[in-house]
Amino acid sequence: MALENMTIGFIGAGNMAEALIGAVLDAGLCPPNRVICADVRAERLRELAQRFGLRTCADNLEAIRQADVVLYAVKPQSMAAVLQETAKGLDSSKVIISIAAGVPLSTLSAYAPQPLRIVRAMPNVCVAVKAGATAIVGGPHARKEDLALAATIFNAVGRCIVLSAEHLLDGVTGLSGSGPAYVFMVIEALADGGVKAGLTRAEALLLASQTVMGAARMQLETGTHPAQLKDMVTSPAGTTIAALHALEKGGLRALLIDAVEAATERARQLGAMAGKADK
Ligand SMILES: NC(=O)c1ccc[n+]([C@@H]2O[C@H](COP(=O)([O-])OP(=O)(O)OC[C@H]3O[C@@H](n4cnc5c(N)ncnc54)[C@H](OP(=O)(O)O)[C@@H]3O)[C@@H](O)[C@H]2O)c1
Incomplete structure (x- = not known):
């Protein structure tokens, strides 16, 4: 029906x-x-x-x-x-x-x-x-x-x-369930960068949020692998590769993987506690 x-x-x-x-x-x-x-x-x-x-x-x-x-x-x-x-x-x-x-x-x-x-x-x-x-x-x-x-x-x-399988929902909690908070933090930090470069807080926040949304929409709508999209906007000796180098040095990828893993593990623990409480 x-x-x-x-x-x-x-x-x-x-x-x-x-x-x-x-x-x-x-x-x-x-x-x-x-x-x-x-x-x-x-x-x-x-x-x-x-x-x-x-x-x-x-x-x-x-x-x-x-x-x-x-x-x-x-x-x-x-x-x-x-x-x-x-x-x-x-x-x-x-x-x-x-x-x-x-x-x-x-x-x-x-x-x-x-x-x-x-x-x-x-x-x-x-x-x-x-x-x-x-x-x-x-x-x-x-x-x-x-x-x-x-x-x-x-x-x-x-x-x-x-x-x-149901157990995969712990990973979903770690990725998309808790994920909006990670992205809010990223947006806030990007805006701080803009403010440091002289933009007003309002200008910087709008540009940061719109950039995150635009990049996400491009990935979803084109289905293109994010690494390929990144390469498309990274010109030799340009500004983007300089920033990417800084992000790699700071361990951005490992940090985000750690974040998802930590939240997934916490979801598992809370699930196990709820299971015990049921019994
Ligand atoms: N918010 C999120 O981002 C999110 C994400 C994923 C999953 N969820 C899940 O979605 C569910 C709802 O979340 P929510 O943010 O919408 O919560 P919410 O705004 O607190 O809504 C729950 C509603 O249920 C009412 N309620 C409490 N006891 C009830 C009862 N015995 N019979 C009928 N209604 C009762 C509450 O009234 P009172 O306020 O008077 O208690 C409230 O109006 C939660 O289980 C949460 O885990 C939420």
Whole structure:
């Protein structure tokens, strides 16, 4: 069944749910009356109903009963209680998507009495500007079309890849999950360089952010290997090669690899701690 003929139920109507709802509606993937939101905050539900014209519900279980696709968007620490409360409304007719960071498929399925079609997703904060990077992985009973449906939703807020194994989500957390913070730091540092060269802070920030976005777009849109793009803008004895030499001396590549590795390892540790807490 296409998304336009399904009802999506959001459990938790916070920042991520808002970004996803806005994108799904903007993309015309389904009409507002086919989106239902549940949250503990009544005023938040009123706000979203007013803004998007969607349906709301104070009762998570009732929202789930009305939904064909259930998207859990509460904080990870609320997931156990929410699953406990709502599991009786879940069955194999529904596609269940969770974006709760670090909550494994085994936890998501442990609360339900029957096998469920679960998709676990790891989006990043850039979904707020429809430039998110999301990876998804299906549980043992998820169908190909369930992953395609989830990918359609996350492609509406950026780009989405499908992973073959759940453990790879730790690396996704280390790369694109935590990655926006690394890039914010890079932008700030580039702007500092511009300020040192005499630009105002505002001028330097705009140029730094636009440069990062432009370079990323060039890579994504051309599909060209970044090393080739770099070579294209590096003229003999020019300014760029002088800067690249400085970056190599500072160990930029190893530093970024270390950063992704450190965050991946931390995600692994937190996942292991969450697994122990489940037992
Ligand atoms: N933000 C990101 O960049 C990002 C990236 C990747 C994954 N995620 C995941 O996305 C999920 C949502 O994150 P978020 O930033 O959107 O969080 P959020 O803004 O705090 O939204 C969660 C919403 O759920 C509500 N809620 C709490 N307990 C509930 C319950 N029992 N039943 C129904 N609603 C309940 C919260 O209300 P209260 O505020 O009153 O608690 C809040 O409105 C998290 O699991 C997070 O790990 C987020």
